[in-house]
Amino acid sequence: MIALSLAEVSQAVDGALHLTDGAAVTDLVDGSVQTDSRLIEPGSIFVAKPGELTDGHLFAPVAAERGAALLIVERLLDLPVTQIVVTDAVAALGGLAAAVVARVRAAGALKIVAVTGSNGKTTTKNLLRSMLERVGPTVAPRGSFNNQVGAPMTMLEVTDDTRFLVIEMGASSEGAIAHLVRLARPDVGIVLTIGLAHAGEFGDLDATVRAKSEMVTDLLETDVAVLNADDPRVAQMAALTPARIVRFGEYGQVDVRASDLHSGRTGTTFTLHLANGQSAPVVFPVLGEHHVMNALAAAAAAEVLGVSLTDIVAALEATTRAERWRMEVLGGKDDVTVINDAYNASPDSMSAALKTLAQIGTPGRRTIAVLGEMAELGELAGEEHDRIGLLAVRLNISQMIVVGQKARRMHISTINEGSWDGESAYVDTPDEAFELVRSSVHPGDTVLVKSSNSAGLRFLGDRLGDLFS
Structure with missing residues (x-):
């Protein structure tokens, strides 16, 4: 401090x-x-x-x-x-953080970027840090420090030399993001997506929209709101803020966009187009086409803050993974690829991971999805687990392995789908899942491990990665 x-x-x-x-x-x-x-x-x-x-x-x-x-x-x-x-010790922590940031900002050229959304916050934060560090000293959260304790802890790391502060803002209730915004007073506020993550805590999507909108409602006319134009719920937030709007997306009239997307087992290639009219090809090693949207959000904010296209592209091409346990590519022995994406899971991120698995699977080889619970969905849990099971069928995933009683409905929904010629197995524990994969995997297979953190499958992903390394 x-x-x-x-x-x-x-x-x-x-x-x-x-x-x-x-x-x-x-x-x-x-x-x-x-x-x-x-x-x-x-x-x-x-x-x-x-x-x-x-x-x-x-x-x-x-x-x-x-x-x-x-x-x-x-x-x-x-x-x-x-x-x-x-x-209140937590309120005191926030007050101290706000005072430190205000003093550093008054004394220098500190710029603050805040990121929220149902999915992609940590990836976008990491990409932004990589871009901004090429311009000047940057402070960003360790891990997912994004709540009323973690965000102030990050803020307290700024020094008189800090030029950029990136803050990840999560919310478990309405008013939480507004509180953090008032503490930090960001110059740039990013809203990524609105989905069903934490639906059990918010109650419904309308409450989620209101909570995430708090990122932009208190911005000033001199600030910038970076909004996902491809998400209608995020796009409509443009009417809620006096800040200048910068839109990113793959479709329609946007300021920052991607074109010519091609995905594979080594990442995604695309052409990045900035608001200033500049464009450049990008070889983005992070697995999963859905992460391109996070890259666009980071690029949009970085451009606002004066980062050049050259530095933005260099940062994207130097990023080999979104984060530990997030679409992390492991394995390689016998051409077996293990994708460990089991740090967190919502219906949106689970769908994106399964679509990536289907997209990158080697022709003639199997795709195996080892799936656990999606937590914090409340009364929507059963319906959403059913939907993921049916999605796996529609994507023609070769084999499903469902782990844990709370995820069992994914297994039931897949085996009830008579048109599917794949297989689904249910096991109670990660250890059983490990043995099942080990005994059944073939050379060239691609294995996805995906669940919420509480299911503990990230460690199963590590074990499988070590097995095939």
């Missing part, structure tokens, strides 16, 4: 400062800000936030022992460390 005095931190988090012996309100703190006591180093700030399973205050003594210079707590603790007592 940039250096702030204890008094400045206290003001930012709206808390009561309790100094330890020998400390003064003018003392500076500039260490990292952590909510995990195991990451504390001498000089760090520890935020003792309550958790779902435990309470951060229980770990404050460990933070003190590891050299924390300051504790932000919801109750005063009997520890020999300066503390700031706040009403």
Whole structure:
């Protein structure tokens, strides 16, 4: 974190400062800000936030022992460390992040980009980081730091030298993105897609649209909203914001688009067209034609921020995977390809992964889909799992292996489809799935492993990748 005095931190988090012996309100703190006591180093700030399973205050003594210079707590603790007592530790974390970003922005040329959408946030964030790093120092989230804790933690990593800050914004309820937007005040807001991811939490698509719209409603006239013109629910957000609109997509009248798409087992080639009229061919190693839309979104935002076409293309061509466990290509032994895409799953991303599997399968060889639960769909879960099973039939996937009771309806829907000449098997555990694949795979087969994180199939994907490496 940039250096702030204890008094400045206290003001930012709206808390009561309790100094330890020998400390003064003018003392500076500039260490990292952590909510995990195991990451504390001498000089760090520890935020003792309550958790779902435990309470951060229980770990404050460990933070003190590891050299924390300051504790932000919801109750005063009997520890020999300066503390700031706040009403809500998570809100305090956000307040501190907002103050740090505002100060850096006022002192320099910091530009902020925020990304939201039902799918593709992490991939787009990673592509943007790669593009912007070619221009200047860039801060972006580690992993999927996109909630009311993760986003502020990313914001707190900016320094006086940071030129670009990329923030991934997820939402589990209406108002969550609006809160993050108010903290960060992005110059560019990107909305990728509106789908059924987290439908169980939002209740319906209308609520999802309202939640994702929060990305653009508070933008200023001097800001830019980057919108997916191919998604009608995203496209209609243009009427909700005073910001300048930049549209991306493959169809219709858009500012940034792709043409001449060709997909295969090594990625996708296409021609990128920017809003300024420039265009260039791109060899994009990330597997899956659906990731081209993420590339277009990143390119649109990067162009707004002054990145050249040359640097945009170089960044895209240097990206070999979307993210760990996201369309990650493994294997190779006996020409067996394993696609590990089991970090997360929604109906949209599951459909896209199956279509990619069907598209890239080697002629004359089998395509095998090892599928687990799509979580957080609420009352839509049964219907959507049925739909995915039927999609696998329509795509003529050679074999389905469905893992876990919560995904079993995919298996039932496939075997009930009499026109399909493929096979479907159901197993209870990833270990059983591993043995089934190992005993049945043929040289040249392509194996997709796809599920929500909670199903744990990403580790099965790794095991299969190691088996055929």
